[in-house]
Amino acid sequence: MTGGKGPFRVEFDPKLMRLERPLSLCLQARKLACERDDRWLFEGLDLDIRSGEIVRIEGPNGSGKTTLLKILSGQLSDYSGELYWNDAPMRQVREHFLANLLYLGHAPGVKTGLSPLENLAWYQALSGDKGSETQREKALAAVGLTGFEDVPAGQLSAGQQRRVALARLTLTQRALWVLDEPFTAIDRDGVDALEKQLIAHAQAGGCVLVTTHHELTASSVLRRVQLG
């Protein structure tokens, strides 16, 4: 899981223009509030997430970290407040936002009946690009799964399944990473490598939004947001 990433390209219609230089991206939340079971998880939350940043959402269990990530990644509509992507209301630019988003949830989203290669092939195709087997093998090698390419994912350990999901970070070029507890079940070497990858991504102009109970190394790109 080494970082060496090129500059990030924002996905416009490739026929119209091809941006080679990193473009400043920005996800903004204004007066965000969410209520669950007659209890305010958060109220009046203003949040700016910009290129070149790792934003870590902190808070005790049940403070609404996962809910916040789901709202910010456009999955939940059960909230009040406004979301803006590059200064445009989210509703209008949803497709563009999704084309730049990589969300990794609590459940890794790995099919146990498929091999790691097949899992990645689907993820790659889901973003509209068939990709190649070599790309996927490389991505799996980067997360230390060489030799497990064709083993059904159901036979892999929890940590290895999580690594299959993390291989998507290397495989698909997306600017905004929203990661919910990505360090779960990962061993110490994997944690170090992933941390380096997050920092490298931010430094290359991407942004990372992450919840984790693992203590991230203080870095110039890291910012903390406290919930609850």
Add this chain to the structure above:
Amino acid sequence: MHAAPGGLLVAVSATFKRDLTLMLRRRGEVLNPLVFFALVITLFPIGISPDPELLASIAPGLLWVAALLAALLSLDSLFRGDYDDGSLEQLLLAPHPLAALGLAKVAVHWLLTGLPLALMAPVLGIMLALPAGSYAVLALSLAVGTASLSLIGAIGAALTVGLARGGVLLSLLVLPLYIPVLIFGAGAVQAAILGDGIAPHLAILGALFTVSLMLAPWAIAASLRISING
């Protein structure tokens, strides 16, 4: 600011291929509705009477009801696996219309449930002394009818995917919408036996399928979003 137009096709065909591979690796789940269908039809002559005349008169209805229930039985798992392992979230966050991706999943469901049921029905029809000449109509009406059943049922499956035991609710939601398909499906076979025109029945079945095909994908997408919002 749209993704490349070819991208949607890639995403849809990959989803289709993925579901097909997954289902073919879980043969038991594919065979389950077919075995159910065969068992129910086998039991009727034993339970009612082996009299061919009596059986022939109720055969179209029996075959259709049993096939409908078999299709319903397999619907609960349509989105369940994706919901449990988190890939449903990824499907929702793909930069493509969810309706198209959902349709790919429904197509796999029909290919591995509705179509085999339709192909199997004539064989079981022999057991019920179904008069010759109506076998082709039976298979055809079931093939078109089960496509509607898969589409309509997928709406219910999408609505109940977030519930721990949504199976009963799914049946209650979906069965009323299945009734028109059942009436015209069984009607087509009945008409073929009596020598009446089958065209009107098949035309209405086709119309039901077309309407389902147009409307169900959007309803499935909306239902999935509601379920994820849980």
